[in-house]
Amino acid sequence: MRSRTEGMWWGTAIEAPDPGALARFYSELLGWPIGHEEPGTAVVVAPGGPVYLVFQQADDYRPPVWPPAEGQQRPMMHFDFQVGDLDSAVADAIALGASPAGHQPQENVRVLLDPAGHPFCLCKEADEAGGVVQDGS
Known part of the structure; x- marks a missing residue:
């Protein structure tokens, strides 16, 4: 977008039945602070960057079905997070x-x-041969 300049924020909005609770989940998962919260809206902000996640109230919210199934609410988007240790990230x-x-x-x-x-998704990057990269610990 031509009108964007360096440092301008960007993000995505996610519908939820309880935006504050979902913001707290992602805040804890990512270690990012909640930058703003009011009834019906909560915002999680990436430290040191222009990225944010906003969670908005959806009273008629229906959770998506994974994997997608015909006639069911499809996931419209999902987050991918690269991790160093897949098992510990899943446990966390x-x-x-x-x-x-x-x-x-x-x-x-x-x-x-x-x-x-x-x-x-929590993703452990694969090496060039297709195997899982070891974190060295």
Whole structure:
């Protein structure tokens, strides 16, 4: 977009039945602060960057189905987060309220559902030979 300049913020908005609770989940998961909260809206802000996640009230919210199923609410978007240790990242997310999805399409990716049912992926980057990169610890 030509009118954008360096340092301008950008982000995405996610519908949820309880935006404050979902913002707190992602704030804890990512270690990002909640920058703003009011009835019906909560914003999680990336430290040191122009990125934000806004969670908005949706009274008629229906959680998406993963994997997509005909006639059901499809996921319209999902987050991908690269992690250094897949097993510990999954355990951390579950401890915060996520649940593992029943369908796991890749060995180096774990699909989880956030507390509102949105799918998100934790990804362990593969090396050039297709294997999983080890974190060295």
